[in-house]
Amino acid sequence: MASCLLSVLGFLVLACRAVPQGEDDLDFQRNLPAETVWAVSGEDALLPCDVSAPAGDRINTVFWFKDATGIPLYSLDARGKDLSKATHLATGDELGTRSYFITGGQENDNRGKLKIARVTVRDEGVFRCRVDFFNSPTRNYKVNLTLIEPPGRPLIMDAQGNEVAAAAGPFYEGYDLQMSCHVAGGRPQPMVSWWHEGSLVDNISETTTDNIVVNRLFLATVHRSLRGTQFECRANQEEARPLVKKVVLEVFLKPVTVKIVTPNEMLSAGKSRQLMCESTGSFPPAKVTWLLDGEPLKHAAIMSQDDENSTRSTLILRPDEEDNGKELACRAENPKFRGGIIEDRRYIRVAYPPIPSITLGSAVGVEELKEGDNIQLICEVRANPEVQNIKWYHNNILILRDESSRVVPLNNLTRASSGSYVCVATNQEGTVASIPIHIKVQFAPVCKPGHESIAVGALRHETLTAKCEVLADPGGDSLRFSWTYRKAKDVLPVPGSRVSKQGHVSTIQFTPVSELDFGTLACWATNPIGQQKEPCLVQIVHANVPESPHDCKLHNTTAGRLEVICIPGADGGLPQHFVLLVSESEGLNDQAAPGVKPGLAPLYRVFGSDPKFVLHSLEPGNEYRIQVYAQNAMGVSNPPVVLNGVRVTTAMEKLTRDDNEDPSILSAEYWPSLLLFGVLIGATCIILGVVFLTITVVTCRRRTFPGTVPSPSDLRLNNIDSISEDAKKMRPRSLRSETQIQDEGGGY
Incomplete structure (x- = not known):
C-alpha cells in the first residue's frame, strides 16, 4: 500500500514539472x-x-x-x-x-x-x-x-407541403413531379442533394431564414420508367456520414394497348359466344368495360383477370337479331387516372333465323272483307343471311311455295278464303313461321253443312219442330228468316208469326193432318251481305223404322282390339242409334232383340250413335257371332247384319265397360247365374210392347187416309241438285193470311 502511494506521488511530481513555465x-x-x-x-x-x-x-x-x-x-x-x-x-x-x-x-x-x-x-x-x-x-x-453538429433528419415534402413517408405520389404519367427536401441545423451547414438510383439529380439548395437548407426537385415530365424507382435526399457534412431519406415513386400509368383478341367471326342469335379483350400498360391494372353501340353491357357475364399491369376480360355475349351491325367496343381505363382511356372497336355480324310478319296490302281491314273483294297478303321478312325460300299456308295447308313469293294475291274472296294465313321463311339459321293473320270474309247465308236437305219423319196429328240452321257473317240480329211450304203443286209462304229465331237457327212448329200435308218446307235467310241462294229444305215424310247398316268390316288391331265399322242406312226420318250384340257361335237362345234373328245368348251388348264399335277381351281362339242393327222410335232394322265365325287371333285384356256400353253388359262368367233374371226381364218387355202396339194400331186406323206409305228407300235424299231445282220454285211470292193457309189444309 505504501509503495502504491509513493508511485502516485512521484507521478504527480513529474506532472508538475511538465507544466510550462514561461512565455517561450x-x-x-x-x-x-x-x-x-x-x-x-x-x-x-x-x-x-x-x-x-x-x-x-x-x-x-x-x-x-x-x-x-x-x-x-x-x-x-x-x-x-x-x-x-x-x-x-x-x-x-x-x-x-x-x-x-x-x-x-x-x-x-x-x-x-x-x-x-x-x-x-x-x-x-x-x-x-x-x-x-x-x-x-x-x-x-x-x-x-x-x-x-449533425443536422436534423431530412424531411421530404410533396407539392402540397405534406411530409412523404416511404412512398411518394401518386404521380401521373406525362405530368410533372415536385418534391422538396428540408434539412434543419447542422454545423457546418450540410449540403442537401437529390439522387436517383445512385445518380446525382440535383445539388442546388437554398437556406431559409430559419437556418433550414431546402432542395426543391422538379421534373417536367414523369416517365413510365420512374414507377417503383427510388429517390434519395442526402444531407452531407465534412467527415460525417450523410443523412439519407429514401422514397419510392408511385406512378399511375395509362393503359398502353387494348385489343379484342377473339377473331371477328359471324355470331348466331340466341347462342352464347366468348369474346376476350386484353389490355396492358396500366397501373393500377385497367378496368375493362364492354359497350354495345356506346351503351355498357350491364347484364352480360364478364370475367376479369389482372396481372401486375395487364388485364384480360372475357365477355359471354348472347346476341339477338337486333344486335346485327352494332358496334362492340372494349374500353380500358385506369380508374385512378382521369383521361387515361383507350378503346378497341369492331362491328359485329349476327346471323339469325327469319323474322316474318304479314301485312295486308289493302286499305280494307281484315274484319271488313266480304265476298268478291280482292286483297294482297305481303310477307315482310328480316333475316341474316338472306331468306332462301318462302311458303304460304292457309289453315295449315300449303298454298304457295316460291323463293320470291313474298306477295300472295287473293282475288274474288269467298267464305272459304276465311281463316288463318301464315308465311314460313327459311335461311341457314332455321325456319320460322309468322304470327298468323286471321281473315274474316263476310258472306251471305248458306245452309250449315248437313242441313241442306233433311227428312223429318212424322205421324198425322202430331206436332213436330222443323229446324233451319245457317252459316252467315254477319249473323245474329242481322239475320232474317223466311219459310215457304210446298204442298202438292202450291208453294205457300209461312207467316212470320209462325217463325222463331235464335242466333243462326230458325224453327217452326208443324202438324200434318192429312196425307197432303206431307211435303217440303224451304228456309231462306238474309243478312246485309245478301240473300241465301239455295234454301235449306226440310222434307216432312212418314216416320218408319230405320234401314239396316251395311258394308260392315272387321279390323283385328295389333293392340288387342277388334273394331267393327259399318255404313248406316236411312234413319226412317227419326233419330236412330245402333246396337251390337256379341254371342258365342254354338248354342241357341231365344233372347234376341225384336226383329233380330234368334241365336245364342249375347255376351255383350253395345250401343252407339254411329255404327262404329271397339270390342275388348274376346278370348283368342274362340269363335263369335256378331249382330249389328239400327233402332229408332219406330223400331229396329230388319234383318240385322250378322257376322259369323269371328275369331280373335291376339290375346286381349278383359273387357272393361266403355262409356257407350250398356250398363247391363255381363262377362261370360256371370252369364249362367243371371240368365234366368234376363229371361224374366225380356218377357216383361215383350208383353208391354204388344200392349203398346195394339193401342197404336187402333189409334192410327182412326186417323188414316187413303194413300201409300213410302218405303225407307224413298226417304233418302241423295240428289241435292234435283231438290235444289224444286227449291227454286218454292221462293215466296207473296204472303197470304194465316186463315187462307188453314183453309187449304196447312198443318201449322
Whole structure:
C-alpha cells in the first residue's frame, strides 16, 4: 500500500514539472503544427499521438493537455515498464472521465489515440500530446479537435407541403413531379442533394431564414420508367456520414394497348359466344368495360383477370337479331387516372333465323272483307343471311311455295278464303313461321253443312219442330228468316208469326193432318251481305223404322282390339242409334232383340250413335257371332247384319265397360247365374210392347187416309241438285193470311 502511494506521488511530481513555465513554452505551443480531427457531436473522437520510441530508447511518460491549460488532462506513467502496462491517470473533471488513452493499434501502427467518448461542443479545441523519453528529447504533437453538429433528419415534402413517408405520389404519367427536401441545423451547414438510383439529380439548395437548407426537385415530365424507382435526399457534412431519406415513386400509368383478341367471326342469335379483350400498360391494372353501340353491357357475364399491369376480360355475349351491325367496343381505363382511356372497336355480324310478319296490302281491314273483294297478303321478312325460300299456308295447308313469293294475291274472296294465313321463311339459321293473320270474309247465308236437305219423319196429328240452321257473317240480329211450304203443286209462304229465331237457327212448329200435308218446307235467310241462294229444305215424310247398316268390316288391331265399322242406312226420318250384340257361335237362345234373328245368348251388348264399335277381351281362339242393327222410335232394322265365325287371333285384356256400353253388359262368367233374371226381364218387355202396339194400331186406323206409305228407300235424299231445282220454285211470292193457309189444309 505504501509503495502504491509513493508511485502516485512521484507521478504527480513529474506532472508538475511538465507544466510550462514561461512565455517561450506558450509560443512553442502556438507555432506547433496541428492535425485537425473531425468529430461528430455525441459520438467518440480519437486524437492521434505518435508513441514510437527512438532506437535504444523507451518512453517514460505521456501527457495530454487541452488548449493553454498547464495541467495535464490525461497522463501515462511507463517508467520502468512496458507502455502497454503503464499507469493511466485522468483528471476528475467531466472531460477527463470520458477520456482514455489507447497505447497501440494494429500491427505496425505506432500511433496511440486519446479516445474521448460522446464529444460535445465544449470539447472542441487544441489538444497537445507530450511524450517524454528516457534519453531522447521530448516530443510534442498538436491536434485540433473540430466538432461537427449533425443536422436534423431530412424531411421530404410533396407539392402540397405534406411530409412523404416511404412512398411518394401518386404521380401521373406525362405530368410533372415536385418534391422538396428540408434539412434543419447542422454545423457546418450540410449540403442537401437529390439522387436517383445512385445518380446525382440535383445539388442546388437554398437556406431559409430559419437556418433550414431546402432542395426543391422538379421534373417536367414523369416517365413510365420512374414507377417503383427510388429517390434519395442526402444531407452531407465534412467527415460525417450523410443523412439519407429514401422514397419510392408511385406512378399511375395509362393503359398502353387494348385489343379484342377473339377473331371477328359471324355470331348466331340466341347462342352464347366468348369474346376476350386484353389490355396492358396500366397501373393500377385497367378496368375493362364492354359497350354495345356506346351503351355498357350491364347484364352480360364478364370475367376479369389482372396481372401486375395487364388485364384480360372475357365477355359471354348472347346476341339477338337486333344486335346485327352494332358496334362492340372494349374500353380500358385506369380508374385512378382521369383521361387515361383507350378503346378497341369492331362491328359485329349476327346471323339469325327469319323474322316474318304479314301485312295486308289493302286499305280494307281484315274484319271488313266480304265476298268478291280482292286483297294482297305481303310477307315482310328480316333475316341474316338472306331468306332462301318462302311458303304460304292457309289453315295449315300449303298454298304457295316460291323463293320470291313474298306477295300472295287473293282475288274474288269467298267464305272459304276465311281463316288463318301464315308465311314460313327459311335461311341457314332455321325456319320460322309468322304470327298468323286471321281473315274474316263476310258472306251471305248458306245452309250449315248437313242441313241442306233433311227428312223429318212424322205421324198425322202430331206436332213436330222443323229446324233451319245457317252459316252467315254477319249473323245474329242481322239475320232474317223466311219459310215457304210446298204442298202438292202450291208453294205457300209461312207467316212470320209462325217463325222463331235464335242466333243462326230458325224453327217452326208443324202438324200434318192429312196425307197432303206431307211435303217440303224451304228456309231462306238474309243478312246485309245478301240473300241465301239455295234454301235449306226440310222434307216432312212418314216416320218408319230405320234401314239396316251395311258394308260392315272387321279390323283385328295389333293392340288387342277388334273394331267393327259399318255404313248406316236411312234413319226412317227419326233419330236412330245402333246396337251390337256379341254371342258365342254354338248354342241357341231365344233372347234376341225384336226383329233380330234368334241365336245364342249375347255376351255383350253395345250401343252407339254411329255404327262404329271397339270390342275388348274376346278370348283368342274362340269363335263369335256378331249382330249389328239400327233402332229408332219406330223400331229396329230388319234383318240385322250378322257376322259369323269371328275369331280373335291376339290375346286381349278383359273387357272393361266403355262409356257407350250398356250398363247391363255381363262377362261370360256371370252369364249362367243371371240368365234366368234376363229371361224374366225380356218377357216383361215383350208383353208391354204388344200392349203398346195394339193401342197404336187402333189409334192410327182412326186417323188414316187413303194413300201409300213410302218405303225407307224413298226417304233418302241423295240428289241435292234435283231438290235444289224444286227449291227454286218454292221462293215466296207473296204472303197470304194465316186463315187462307188453314183453309187449304196447312198443318201449322
